[in-house]
Amino acid sequence: TDKSKVNFANRGMTLEEDLNITNQYYLDHDLAVIHKKPTPVQIVNVDYPKRSAAKITEAYFRKASTTDYNGLYRGRYIDFEAKETRSKTVLPLKNFHDHQVEHMKKVKSHGGICFIIVKFTVSREIFLLDAEHLVEYWAKQKSGGEKSIPKAVIENRGYLISQGFMPRIDYLAIINRVYF
Amino acid sequence: TDKSKVNFANRGMTLEEDLNITNQYYLDHDLAVIHKKPTPVQIVNVDYPKRSAAKITEAYFRKASTTDYNGLYRGRYIDFEAKETRSKTVLPLKNFHDHQVEHMKKVKSHGGICFIIVKFTVSREIFLLDAEHLVEYWAKQKSGGEKSIPKAVIENRGYLISQGFMPRIDYLAIINRVYF
Numbered sequence A, B: 001t002d003k004s005k006v007n008f009a010n011r012g013m014t015l016e017e018d019l020n021i022t023n024q025y026y027l028d029h030d031l032a033v034i035h036k037k038p039t040p041v042q043i044v045n046v047d048y049p050k051r052s053a054a055k056i057t058e059a060y061f062r063k064a065s066t067t068d069y070n071g072l073y074r075g076r077y078i079d080f081e082a083k084e085t086r087s088k089t090v091l092p093l094k095n096f097h098d099h100q101v102e103h104m105k106k107v108k109s110h111g112g113i114c115f116i117i118v119k120f121t122v123s124r125e126i127f128l129l130d131a132e133h134l135v136e137y138w139a140k141q142k143s144g145g146e147k148s149i150p151k152a153v154i155e156n157r158g159y160l161i162s163q164g165f166m167p168r169i170d171y172l173a174i175i176n177r178v179y180f
C-alpha cells in the first residue's frame, strides 16, 4: 500500500547515516567518542574568490587506507568498517580492500577492538562481526577460496544488533557483552 | 651561507609532513597505528565522466569537529592536534576552536591519551603538551584571560620532543615516559 511505502521511505536511511546518528547519540549522552572519518579526497585545484569561501574546483576520491569509524569507549580504542549488501546470503569480499584488512589486523594486534558492522538490506538485519573472521576469509580468498563470507557464518560468529529509535543501532550493547 | 640555506631548505617540511612520515615509520616498524584524518570536505558536485575517475567539481572545506590525528599505541587510544606557530613567545589560541577543545576534553574523560604537538618554527623546537593545559587556557580565555599559551608554560609543563632522521619527531618516546 501507499502507507507502507511512506513508512519504508522514512526508514530508507543508509547504514552510514544511521551509524552517524547513533554515534552522535553516544556523544551527546557522553557514552563514547566515536566519529566517522572524513572521505579521503585528493585536492587538485582550489579557487580563492574575494569575499567568499575557498572553493575546491578539482578533486578526486582516494581509496581509504584505514576504516570508516574509530574512537574511544570505556578506555579502549574502537575501530570498525560498515558495509551494506543487497545479497540475502553472503557478504561479498569485494566490498573490502587489502589496506583495510591490513589495518584491521594491526588494530587487533595492538590491543584495539576491531570489527565490521554488516547490514543485509533486504532483511534489514545488522550484525557485528569481529575483524578476525574477515581476516580469516580474506586470507582464504587469497589462496583461492570463497569470494564472500556466508551469512550463516556471520549469524553464527557475529552478533545481531538490536535496532530502535534512540540509539538506532545500539552496537555498544554488543561491545559491552563481547569485549568487556 | 648558501650551504646552510640548502640545508635549511632540506629541512623545510611542515610539522604535518614530518608527523606523517613519523607515523608511517611507526606503522612500518609495527610500533603504533596512528593516522592523520583526511581533511573534511563538503562535496557539492561530482562529474562521472565515461571511462575515467569521478571528478569532484565543487566542494568546500569544513571545520574539523575533532583533531588531526588519532590511533592506537600499546593498547591505548591516542588523540592529538598539531600546531605550528611563528611566534617566538606564545602559542596563540586562535589556532584552535571550540569543537576541538570539547573533543579533547571528552577524550581525556573517557580514558584516552590526548595532547597537542606544538612547533615553534623560528627555534624549530617541538613540544608535546597534555590537552589539560590547553583546556585550562581555553577556559581562562573565555572568561577574559590571555589569548595564548606562553611558551614558558609549554616549556615547563610540556616535553621537548627530540628530532632526528628516523623517526623525525619521536613523540612515542615522550608518551612512554609520561603516560605509561
Ligand SMILES: [Mg+2]
Binding pocket: A068, A081, A082, A083
Ligand atoms: Mg563503509
Ligand SMILES: [Mg+2]
Binding pocket: B068, B081, B082, B083
Ligand atoms: Mg593541525
